[in-house]
Amino acid sequence: MEEKFDAIIVGAGAAGLGAAYRLAKYGLNVVVLERGQRIGAKNVYGGRIYTHVFEKEIPEFRKEAPVERWVKKERLTLMNSDDAVTLELFSDFSANDSFIAILSKFNEWLGKKVEDAGGLVIPGIKVDDLIAENGTIKGITAGDEKLYADVVIDAEGINPIIAKKAGLRDDWKPNQVAVGVKEVIKISENTVNDIFQLNEGEGVANLFLGYPTNYALGGGFLYTNKDTISLGVVIRIDSAIAKRIQVYDIIEDFRNHPFIHRILKEGSPIEYSAHLVPEEGLDGIPRNLVGDGILLAGDVAGFVLNRGLTIRGVDLAFLSGLLAAETVKEAHEAGDFSRASLSSYEEKLKNSIVFSELEAFKRASGLLGNLRFYETYPQILCEVLKDAYTVGENSRKIYPILREKMKGRLSLFTMIRDVISAVRNL
Ligand SMILES: Cc1cc2nc3c(=O)[nH]c(=O)nc-3n(C[C@H](O)[C@H](O)[C@H](O)COP(=O)(O)OP(=O)(O)OC[C@H]3O[C@@H](n4cnc5c(N)ncnc54)[C@H](O)[C@@H]3O)c2cc1C
Structure with missing residues (x-):
């Protein structure tokens, strides 16, 4: 040599x-x-x-x-232990291509x-x-x-x-990196297309907040490959330590959540991996x-x-x-x-865009350190919508349900401040 x-x-x-x-x-x-x-x-x-x-x-x-599939559907799902609320964007993304x-x-x-x-x-x-x-x-x-x-x-x-x-x-500090664990689950190409209503070659990118990380800082993800699904959880190390979370166990709970279980019930895990990812943006350079x-x-x-x-x-x-x-x-x-x-x-x-992108979103990592986005909002949103859609003899208006669910957990002022901050920085 x-x-x-x-x-x-x-x-x-x-x-x-x-x-x-x-x-x-x-x-x-x-x-x-x-x-x-x-x-x-x-x-x-x-x-x-x-x-x-x-x-x-x-x-x-x-x-x-x-390329496994071109992303045609973007989804964001907020979860508590039983329920899930999903926002979906369907588009051809012709000016903004990404692939799985x-x-x-x-x-x-x-x-x-x-x-x-x-x-x-x-x-x-x-x-x-x-x-x-x-x-x-x-x-x-x-x-x-x-x-x-x-x-x-x-x-x-x-x-x-x-x-x-x-x-x-x-060395990185615990608040600068997250650990990700991931499973690849075998499932047929047709099943992927049927479950997610996709044409051949089209894919879904689904991010999750709340239950998948046991409400710690981080998120879950699901990507549709051609005939497999990538399912995983990413948790910031300091948050995993603070909440005493065993990151390796947590993916099991995510896979068994009713929302995920229906998708993957016929699948079998064929691969398991874990890796660290930098999380601090510009300040981590x-x-x-x-x-x-x-x-x-x-x-x-x-x-x-x-x-x-x-x-x-x-x-x-x-x-x-x-x-x-x-x-x-x-x-x-x-x-x-x-x-x-x-x-x-x-x-x-x-x-280059390496710095211009990190500069443009330099406040994102601070905002993503706000536990309410992982704990309070997914839980309250799931609970409020569930009650609003539950029709007994008397149906309830959204506002009193919201006030009831927010009591002792979240003030209106804090919520408005968080929403403004998210809209301005993400
Ligand atoms: C859970 C998770 C989810 C992610 N999701 C996405 C995503 O969806 N989209 C996205 O764009 N990014 C995502 N990322 C980030 C992305 O994976 C990384 O930013 C990217 O892969 C970094 O590439 P790299 O070449 O710098 O490092 P790596 O891909 O880590 O490559 C470094 C290589 O160096 C080798 N190496 C290390 N030390 C030595 C040594 N001493 N001698 C010889 N070889 C060595 C390693 O074996 C490795 O192959 C994610 C990361 C994680 C962990």
Whole structure:
């Protein structure tokens, strides 16, 4: 392995593969090292990818990408232990395409694109450390092997082992990350279409608030793949600790909720996985994204936007990889891989949607830390609508039911303030 590359990339997720794809297209000599036994083996997410960034970069994207279904229905469901209230948007989303994909398959496909472009991706290699000479990164070590390069792009994902060694980021704090657990449930393609009233190739993205997280900060998700369903729960670590929630057990309760059970009763779980996800938006990004001979891209840099209604991580990771590659190409031409030279990466990010999106929703993470959105509102909404739709001898008007349910739990003033804050910031 004692060969020298133009660039070494740590991690074959969307960020690392995006960087490798661009660098290979520039004609640079690039290698991606991935600790998983195959590309995609370690990659876990919820289920949906936004297209814009991929379509711009890979012209054949629509023809080739392993799309399970195109999202045609967006749903938000508020749940208590027995009931569920769902808001559904049905649309062709032609100007705002997103698709449901299995991330491991998607990254495997991206890996193939890298190889077709002339890049090298080597799975089964865990990078242990960085090689530094006079404070400048010159390569990596993996076991007894040493590998040298002009520059290292660290795209290792949420566990910042290499980034910490480079002095670029600290461990995440419990309020900055959430843990997600996910099951993939086998169910026939026709059953998916029938249950969700979908045509061939159409999909549903369903987010949940309330009961799925045992009313802790976070949410549930359900995505319709072609002939499987991705079902999962994401909970912020500090909230799980405060509520003493065993995150691994909680998905069982979610699966057995009557609303979900009717959907999945004929299905059988075929896969189970868990992963961390950055939650803090702009505030979770380290002060420095580059050092002498190293750049950070993707989750390790905190480039994930969770604005409650949507989550974007894969496309932002890929884009940050592209921008890192662009910076490396310029540094290669200048023959200068110092921090000063690589700092144009930070400028490129600031001028891209990675930062403009995180900036636009910078108050979202604070708002999403408001427990009432997970505890009080799902419960009150389910209870009020249930009573309003329950017709005994005498039917009741909504307002007295609402007042009764709010008593001791929520003031009108707080509710109005929360609604205004949600509308302004999400
Ligand atoms: C539960 C959950 C739901 C999510 N839902 C969505 C969603 O629906 N849509 C969306 O866009 N985003 C979603 N995200 C976020 C999204 O998954 C991430 O933002 C994105 O995948 C990050 O890509 P990445 O390349 O930075 O990191 P990763 O995909 O984590 O890739 C990092 C890679 O580096 C490898 N690696 C790590 N250390 C080493 C080492 N030392 N040596 C070699 N290899 C190493 C890992 O094995 C891994 O393959 C979700 C995340 C979670 C956890």
